[in-house]
Amino acid sequence: MGIPISQMWTVSSYVFKQKFIKRNKHYPLVLMLEPLFRCNLSCAGCGKIQYPGHILKRQLSTEDCVKAVEECGAPIVSIPGGEPLLHPEMPQIVEELVKRKKYIYLCTNAILLEKKIEEYKPSKYLTFSIHMDGLEEEHDEAVCRDGIYKKAIAGIKVALDKGFRVTTNTTLFLGAKPERTRLFFDEMTKLGVEGMMLSPGYSYSKAPDQESFLEREETYKLFQEIFYGMKKGWTFNHSPLFLEFLAGHRHYECTPWGNPTYNIFGWQKPCYLLQKGYTKTFKQLIDETKWDEYGQKSDNPECANCMVHSGHEATAVDHTFGTLGGFLGTVRATLLGPRIPKPKSQKVPSASGGK
Amino acid sequence: MDVKQGLVVEKSDFISSSLTEIVDYRGDVTLFLDDNSSTEGYVFDVVGDHFHFYPSVGDKQEIPIASVVKIEVTGKDTAEGKSWEAWVAKKAEEQNK
Numbered sequence: 001m002g003i004p005i006s007q008m009w010t011v012s013s014y015v016f017k018q019k020f021i022k023r024n025k026h027y028p029l030v031l032m033l034e035p036l037f038r039c040n041l042s043c044a045g046c047g048k049i050q051y052p053g054h055i056l057k058r059q060l061s062t063e064d065c066v067k068a069v070e071e072c073g074a075p076i077v078s079i080p081g082g083e084p085l086l087h088p089e090m091p092q093i094v095e096e097l098v099k100r101k102k103y104i105y106l107c108t109n110a111i112l113l114e115k116k117i118e119e120y121k122p123s124k125y126l127t128f129s130i131h132m133d134g135l136e137e138e139h140d141e142a143v144c145r146d147g148i149y150k151k152a153i154a155g156i157k158v159a160l161d162k163g164f165r166v167t168t169n170t171t172l173f174l175g176a177k178p179e180r181t182r183l184f185f186d187e188m189t190k191l192g193v194e195g196m197m198l199s200p201g202y203s204y205s206k207a208p209d210q211e212s213f214l215e216r217e218e219t220y221k222l223f224q225e226i227f228y229g230m231k232k233g234w235t236f237n238h239s240p241l242f243l244e245f246l247a248g249h250r251h252y253e254c255t256p257w258g259n260p261t262y263n264i265f266g267w268q269k270p271c272y273l274l275q276k277g278y279t280k281t282f283k284q285l286i287d288e289t290k291w292d293e294y295g296q297k298s299d300n301p302e303c304a305n306c307m308v309h310s311g312h313e314a315t316a317v318d319h320t321f322g323t324l325g326g327f328l329g330t331v332r333a334t335l336l337g338p339r340i341p342k343p344k345s346q347k348v349p350s351a352s353g354g355k
Numbered sequence: 356m357d358v359k360q361g362l363v364v365e366k367s368d369f370i371s372s373s374l375t376e377i378v379d380y381r382g383d384v385t386l387f388l389d390d391n392s393s394t395e396g397y398v399f400d401v402v403g404d405h406f407h408f409y410p411s412v413g414d415k416q417e418i419p420i421a422s423v424v425k426i427e428v429t430g431k432d433t434a435e436g437k438s439w440e441a442w443v444a445k446k447a448e449e450q451n452k
Contacts, residue, residue, distance in 0.1 A: 050434035
């Protein structure tokens with residue numbers, strides 16, 4: 001596994017404390033901190049950047065970010081956007097969160113990484129998570145601009161040379177070619193990234209490209225074809241149970257409170273992807289959101305095909321630490337590799353049959 | 356209700372669904388108030404009986420719905436016109452040159 005032991009220990013002890021000591025059902029695992037929405041790309045699959053200019057100019061201050069992080073209490077803070085490297089206070093935000101021993105995933109398209117890397121210090125708490133949607137052809141197409149793959153590769157190399165932790169984050173859309181994705185994993189592995197993060201695309205109602213998103217059974221099929229015969233060198237920055245979920249070996253319901261989102265509007269209800277209003281405090285988010293209206297079993301059509309990691313990785317982690325079966329499954333998958341149904345097996349897990 | 360630039364919603368049409376669609380619109384609107392003033396900006400939420408609103412300039416505001424007499428959609432929909440198809444067509448055009 002690519003995740004350092006200290007991080008695994010921090011997360012596992014946090015989950016244990018929340019579940020068995022505090023008996024807290026709705027505990028957050030990863031805070032999605034969106035300090036700004038402006039971006040230097042305009043990707044067709046992105047629903048985050050379509051706002052009037054005066055909204056795109058706004059940003060959370062360092063103080064706002066620290067307050068949200070402390071209020072939430074999650075051990076991991078993911079900083080997407082927008083493009084976080086455009087935020088003039090980002091080095092201070094990172095420094096403050098490192099001081100608080102939060103594991104930070106700074107999600108960037110890496111266009112500015114070579115230019116700005118001197119503003120950051122390597123730390124076990126800081127990971128640059130580079131947006132890479134595949135090999136050059138696929139990535140440049142996904143981000144709607146040529147030349148970005150090469151820039152991202154250059155950014156990864158510089159960050160690795162300087163001793164930073166580096167992962168990639170990849171969203172796979174309809175039409176993704178399994179053999180090309182496997183080649184992409186080989187390339188990233190050769191570069192020496194610590195781990196790769198994956199998620200099937202989610203059809204934002206505001207994303208301009210509504211036809212390129214995957215439905216649940218297509219997602220299973222795609223990930224079966226990608227993962228079957230998984231190479232030993234590939235390292236994913238995920239729970240192995242989440243990989244089994246993507247490939248249809250097991251069913252997980254969404255844990256929308258697992259990755260709460262904070263941005264200039266407030267705490268976003270109910271999750272990173274849907275926008276059903278905002279609350280002023282994290283406590284209000286947890287107490288006032290009608291959680292049973294979301295997730296596949298709710299029959300909410302907006303959730304029917306969603307399998308994104310921001311909703312389901314927390315379920316996998318909770319399963320690992322919350323049940324003996326989940327723990328043993330994680331140990332088995334870590335030692336022997338995740339269980340991936342044969343492609344064309346058409347295996348679909350029972351949505352009512354538990355995990 | 357088809358929310359697009361130029362649409363005017365009168366107070367008599369302020370029902371829950373029309374306000375939700377105004378919130379979902381990714382562009383600015385102008386709120387006309389009962390004191391004959393108006394303010395343009397982005398409505399990002401309706402909570403209870405207030406609009407939660409970012410004016411074009413200035414800090415977040417909470418405006419009582421009761422004080423609004425009319426809403427006009429004055430800004431363009433920023434989610435429109437950036438389709439995947441347009442990008443693919445542009446790429447194809449470049450390759451054919």
